Amino acid sequence: MINALKVLTPLIIFLSCVAKSNENIFK
Structure with a gap:
């Protein structure tokens, strides 16, 4: 464990x- x-x-x-960067890209 x-x-x-x-x-x-x-x-x-x-x-x-990555999720934060993707949010910035899609916005």
Whole structure:
């Protein structure tokens, strides 16, 4: 579980950044 969290946390941050950039592009 610890290893999974170490991998998932950066992915979630990356996806959130991508989502924000996508919102800015579509707007």
